[in-house]
Amino acid sequence: MSQLPKASLKLFPCTIGGEINYSIPEGVKMEILECRNFIVENERTARRFLKALDRNFPLEETQMSLLNKHSREQEIPLMLKALEQGNDVGILSESGCPAVGDPGALVVAMAHKKGYQVKPFTGPSSFLLALMASGLNGQQFAFHGYLPVQENEKIKSLKYLENESKAKNQTQLFMETPYRNIKFLAFILKTLNPSTFLCVASNLSCEDEYVRTMTVQDWRKTELPDIHKKPTVFLLQS
């Protein structure tokens, strides 16, 4: 059998709401458009993104496997099958960079286990943009995803993050389901110490992008931004 060119699992970014032109480097765009085997978090948004990159993209010649929080580990080897045959497989998240804040890491872990090459590509990440724009410590930080839903637990988490931040000089990043953002922001402002710095970074890379860092005490005196249903990253440093 002749040696096939080495295929790789390619971690492709997609937009986070902003323009493609500001989100995806040209070379990365070309790599995505050459790929015909995808593992996607959401088929509809993946199709829309590919068509937005190139309206002539041949969706009909394209294989898509679905990977979301309901996917089981034993389904993954099948998703990587094209790699065995020497064809690249690309992962596309619903938003931003795959395998960060989504189930993509499962596939990447399997690729390492099987010895396949893994190639990450540059694109937008709401938590990275938020960290850059926050002015908070970017030398030590921790990302926690979503905090617990239950109110008591949420208070405990926020207090814990505040203590961790002080003890370790570490910026703490976390999120909320977008339709609860307004309530969550009010809750944060009630819970944290007045001297703690809070950054609210909302709809980054979009036209109504909003980012502001103040102490909790200053936030309490300010009219709160309209972040309802807008993807938002919250950052604190105490």
Add this chain to the structure above:
Amino acid sequence: MSQLPKASLKLFPCTIGGEINYSIPEGVKMEILECRNFIVENERTARRFLKALDRNFPLEETQMSLLNKHSREQEIPLMLKALEQGNDVGILSESGCPAVGDPGALVVAMAHKKGYQVKPFTGPSSFLLALMASGLNGQQFAFHGYLPVQENEKIKSLKYLENESKAKNQTQLFMETPYRNIKFLAFILKTLNPSTFLCVASNLSCEDEYVRTMTVQDWRKTELPDIHKKPTVFLLQS
């Protein structure tokens, strides 16, 4: 006095060793090329990057202020002076995205304090690419920068990160000065538990990019990669 258009502090990415075409989105490139006031971590690399974006870039019409680890906080308001006059100011790090793993956050914090608009732009980040490509937990993670130089302290840190990872189900990211990478990798493999997962992500976005995740026990049986003097992110999950 007439109202000037609102200026902003723009957080511009630069490459991390890879091609511009794979690193900087076209729209971001245009924003950088329109800017004439920069705060830079290293003047020589900033000039080289601007000329690489456009060989006709008018360096002679461009203001550059130096911001590095020796800069004092009281120098920063002067660096932001152009904003008062309605001109954008761009920050350029030596590598990748500013204000993450470099002193840029000081300037961003000052901009928030003075009420200036802050705008982050998408570009490459070695730690984000490493996290994506690691296959380790991308839902909870912490970045620690450099570990202590002293051997005893370094052992303690690695053990601590291993415990934190287990207790919090959190991927731990850290770095070493590139010329010590080889020694550091051997030291890590000697120090960590055999069952801990270690990812070595080196020269990401470059032609000799290397990324591999295995248990410490499997790393110990493997020929180690040549990461001497190559910017490398180490990630562990236990």
